[in-house]
Amino acid sequence: MAVCARCVCDERAAVRRSSVALLHRLLLCSTGDDADLSTSPSPNDLGILVGLCRDASILVRSAAIGALGEILMSLPCDAVFDAFLSGPMHQLSDPENKVQEQVVSLIQQVLVDRLRQHDTVAPEDTLPWKFLAAITRHNMRRHLQKACTLLNKNGNCINHRLVDIISTHLNAVSDERDLQCLVMLTSVAKHLEYSDVSFVLDYYYRLTESSQVC
Numbered sequence: 001m002a003v004c005a006r007c008v009c010d011e012r013a014a015v016r017r018s019s020v021a022l023l024h025r026l027l028l029c030s031t032g033d034d035a036d037l038s039t040s041p042s043p044n045d046l047g048i049l050v051g052l053c054r055d056a057s058i059l060v061r062s063a064a065i066g067a068l069g070e071i072l073m074s075l076p077c078d079a080v081f082d083a084f085l086s087g088p089m090h091q092l093s094d095p096e097n098k099v100q101e102q103v104v105s106l107i108q109q110v111l112v113d114r115l116r117q118h119d120t121v122a123p124e125d126t127l128p129w130k131f132l133a134a135i136t137r138h139n140m141r142r143h144l145q146k147a148c149t150l151l152n153k154n155g156n157c158i159n160h161r162l163v164d165i166i167s168t169h170l171n172a173v174s175d176e177r178d179l180q181c182l183v184m185l186t187s188v189a190k191h192l193e194y195s196d197v198s199f200v201l202d203y204y205y206r207l208t209e210s211s212q213v214c
Helices: 002-007 013-030 043-052 058-074 078-086 088-093 097-110 127-137 141-154 160-167 175-191 198-213
Strands: none
Touching: 002 013, 013 043, 013 058, 043 058, 043 078, 058 078, 058 088, 058 097, 078 088, 078 127, 088 097, 088 141, 097 127, 097 141, 127 141, 127 175, 141 175, 160 175
């Protein structure tokens, strides 16, 4: 790790990019099958990658963003979510469209593509919900809205099917899940014309009734 810390300060972009690749491998190896999975990556080590997401070189930025995205999907713990939101998520406003598209693609892989209808029997992919929990924890709804705007612009994954999936989770799991659903729904709302909002009204009425009982 000490070698990586020195190399990230090198004036040569190729060296900084190599340090990203090395740190990426070290972090994945340290949390692999033979490691203690209860141990999160060091915030300091993750912080190196976060800093490189803002590097002057597009090659270095892209490498750091890709590394944090892969680490997030391999080890979705709070420390890695914090790093992803502190680094790649802010590059949704990167001056290079290529970098913006890379971040949007990662968000699609982590969040949109993994969402499934609520099922009390089948195992649930928790990654998208952990991502939304982190968005809520860091109050980064505007960043999610921007991501959804770019997703809608670049593809067709923001659609009625996505709303249908989210609707099955509303008022089905927990108050925290309800908040995550609402955050996602408000982020995609302006990109869709969705006539059947009865599930939102049902949730509102249940919420009102619960408040009156309390």
